[in-house]
Amino acid sequence: MKPEISESHTISVLVDNEPGVLARVIGLFSGRGYNIDSLTVTETEHEAHLSRITVVTAGTPMVIEQIKAQLERLVPVHSVMDLTVSGPSIERELALIKVEGKGEKRVEALRLADAFRARVIDATTESFVFEVTGRTNKIDQFISLMKPLGLSEVARTGVAAISRGVGGLSSDS
Amino acid sequence: MAREMTGAEMVIKALVDQGVTDIFGYPGGAVLPIYDELCQQEDLTHVLVRHEQGAVHAAEGYARSTGKVGVVLVTSGPGATNAVTGLTDALMDSIPIVCITGQVPTHLIGNDAFQECDTVGITRPCTKHNYLVKDVEDLGRVLHEAFYVASNGRPGPVVVDIPKDVQFATGTYAATPQVRHKTYRPKIKGDQPAIREAVEALASAKKPIIYSGGGIINSGPSASRLLRDLVRITGYPITSTLMGLGAYPASGDNWMGMLGMHGTYEANMAMHDCDVMLCIGARFDDRITGRLDAFAPHAKKIHVDIDASSINKNVHVDIPIIGDCAHVLEDMVRIWKARSAQPDKKALEAWWAQIAEWRKKDSLGYEKNDDIIMPQYAIERLYELTKDRDVYISTEVGQHQMWAAQHFHFQEPNRWMTSGGLGTMGYGLPAAVGIQKAHPDALVIDIAGEASVLMTMQEMSTAVQYRLPIKIFILNNEYMGMVRQWQQLLHGNRISQSYMESLPDFVKLAEAYGAVGFRVDKPGDLDDAIKEMIEVDQPVIFDCRVHKLANCYPMIPSGKAHNEMLLGDGVEAEEVSDAGKVLV
Incomplete structure (x- = not known):
């Protein structure tokens, strides 16, 4: 068999916002041994009771095709879109990062935060909480820079993603 | 027409509106309101099983032999958990089931109440879909939706969990047996260009093979008819999975027998050497493919399946077609007939010569x-003596199941009910109960092993209660034969825990249940005993004492390819690799 390389895909899933729908999606991934690198869920269309799940997963092309087919056959799923292959798309993640420290390190942390366009949203004399948004690797990099400067806690939202330009994921398909 | 009624009434009403006539179940605290309604009406007949697993298998037998949705009614907690094996079985074999479970009242959910379990949580991975109905106003819609989901697309089991207070509550029932689902709309018609491409590929084949499966049976009788048409007009050889037996008649000219782990030599060799393969309504299961990297290495593969997730799951295919078997076959037959070019006659003759x-x-x-x-002989005789009757066969799981598939020759669809995907020992007896309920005048035989049948033996009591004259034909070798066979082949002949000691006296056991028992241990007595068994208008346990150490061949050992079959005990097996041993 040809050795197949694992690749990362960002998949958007539009689902009915009903009890258990997230468990169905997560159960599908764990039950069939697929990876979840990031998962973001919230209601996006209140009137229509629709939620959007953005999942970043990795697998061989055959596995990615399976993941999409398996998601599509779940009863409460309206539509599935592989943003990685369906054209240009944007991905963003938000992180809240707490850094504790005094003196030089504090100043350095602030300077780097500025370079990353991270905002200070809480401050005490011994700590900052930064808010930073961007692609996953930007946030990863910011966190690694904060480590020697007193990084104490991180909260991340996971990836939200959307296609560029006109059209996208809709509930009528 | 919408009208007010209780949740329990709605359950009965919705079942009747769906055309249900028979249900299989077991009462308990959380379904008492439904059972109370049940005994005050005459449209639905209830079969009281002895264990909830039996209820689901009986409903499966009912569904598979009729093409209808099987219906199960069980209580909360242990009622639901006991049903899990049956539900998983139905999911793996794509059998349409609606299973209604009682639940503790909504205000107690999550409180670890008596006989509470998280039914939707537990059954989520073993159903096609499930519902917890917390508002009686949703109940009618959900019940109809459950039937829609269970029977449309790739069929499967659906659970509707109904808390007891919802059964008592009053609400509006809207009679909407026809559902237009907002999200679940499976693709029925195949993609026309793909079908045309598939027909072209088939027509240009020099070594073609048609490999069909349970999807043909699920698609309905017209799919079997169209499959026969396609085989006739192409003249191509056909084989089938365990699940698909009967779609093409075993007496047909182009039949090669079943393929796969215990399939015929000719079917597996033809699969290995073919140049174009039409897989229709089957899913390249590991029992079929053997070693994946050596599976049909030279073949252009066409795969027709209603479930897109079956395509490219195990085997990469060249021409995928998503759609219902009958619809796609209809297109294929039409397109084949309309084209003028004929297949390469010479090549086809050479191919048939090779198969011969x-x-x-x-x-x-x-x-x-x-x-x-010999167990094979017992099945042969059973076939010869019953073939002219209206006969339905179920099986348990193991050697006897494979011998039945090999030596009982099925001519029609919906006549063969066996646990294929999950391999559930104990399936056959309750399935026979369901089949006999659906076909009261037919001859229903569970070809069984003595180990399997003891797993659900309690359902004999159900058969006796409802005067369902099922015939339990046990190939008794006092072993879990298939387990022993694997231990012999793969585990240095160490027979670990696969000998059945202290078996019951099956004749006395039959009598204890109020049924009739037979015991035969001489080949010369077999025919008369079988004839006598057929004539008995009561449930029968037939203890057929067979050769204890016979093994089931041919066999593709795990991790081996189609052209590496073992044909019998005498042939020295090549050492199975460690990677092969890991496979089940």
Whole structure:
């Protein structure tokens, strides 16, 4: 068999916002041994009771095709879109990062935060909480820079993603 | 027309509106309101099983032999958990089931109440879909939706969990048996260009093979008819999975027998050497493919399946077609007839000659024995003596199941009910109960092993209660034969825990249940006993004492390819690799 390389895909899933729908999606991934690198869920269309799940997963092309087919056959799923292959798309993640420290390190942390366009949203004399948004690797990099400067806690939202330009994921398909 | 009624009334009403006439169940605290309604009406007949697993298997037998949705009614907690094996079985074999479970009242959910379990949580991975209905106003819609989901697309089991207070509550029932689902709309018609491409590929084949499966049966009788048409007009050889037996008649000219782990030599060799393969309504299961990297290495593969997730799951295919078997077959037959070019006659003749060579191996042959009943012989006799009757066969799981598939020759769809995907020992007896309920005048035989049948033996009591004259035909070798066979082949002949000691006296056991028992251990007595069994208008347990150490061949050992079959005990097996041993 040809050795197949694992690749990362960002998949958007539009689902009915009903009890258990997230468990169905997560159960599908764990039950069939697929990876979840990031998962973001919230209601996006209140009137229509629709939620959007953005999942970043990795697998061989055959596995990615399976993941999409398996998601599509779940009863409460309206539509599935592989943003990685369906054209240009944007991905963003938000992180809240707490850094504790005094003196030089504090100043350095602030300077780097500025370079990353991270905002200070809480401050005490011994700590900052930064808010930073961007692609996953930007946030990863910011966190690694904060480590020697007193990084104490991180909260991340996971990836939200959307296609560029006109059209996208809709509930009528 | 919408009208007010209680949740329990709605359950009955919705079932009747769906055309249900028979349900299989077991009462308990959380479904008492539904049972109370049940005894005050005459449209639905309830079959009281002895264990909830039996209820689901009976509903499966009912569904598979009729093409209808099987319906199950069980209580909360243990009622639901006991049903899990049956639900998983129905999911793996794509059998349409609606299973209604009682639940503790909504205000107690999550409180670890008596007989509470998280039914939707537990059954989520073993159902096609499930519902917890917390508002009686949703109940009618959900019940109809459940039937829609269970029977449309790739069929499967659906659970509707109904808390007891919802059964008592009053709400509006809207009669909407026809559902237009907002999200679940499976694709029925295949993609026309793909179908045309598939027909072209088939027509240009020099070594074609048609490999069909349970999807043909699920698609309905017209799919079997169209499959026969396609085989006739192409003249191509056909094989089938365990699940698809009967779609093409075993007496048909182009039939090669079943394929796969215990399939015929000719079917597996033809699969290995073919240049174009049409897989229709089957899913390249590991029992079929053997070693994946050596599976049909030279074949252009066409795959027709209603479930897109079956395509490219195990085997990469060249021409995928998503759609219902009958619809796609109809298109294929039409397009084939309309084209003028004919397939390469010469190549086809050579291919059939090759198949005839393979057939000469007589891979289903076995050593005859005048003193001991060979299990294969017992099935052969059973077939010969019942073939002119209206006969339905179910099985348990193991050697007897494979021998039944090999030696009982199915001519029609919906006549063969066996646990294929999950391999559930104990399936056959309750399935026979369901089949006999659906076909009261037919001859229903569960070809069983003594180990399997003891797992659900309690359902004999159900058969006796409802005067369902099922015939339990046990090939009794006092072993879990298939387990022992694997231990012999793969585990240095160490027979670990697969010998059945202290078996009951099956004749006395039958009598204890109020049924009729037979015991035969001489080949010469077999025919008369079978004839006598057929004539008995009561449930029967037939203890057929067979050769204890006979093994089931041919066999593709795990991790081996189609052209590496073992044909019998005498042939020295190549050492199975560690990677092969890991496979089940």
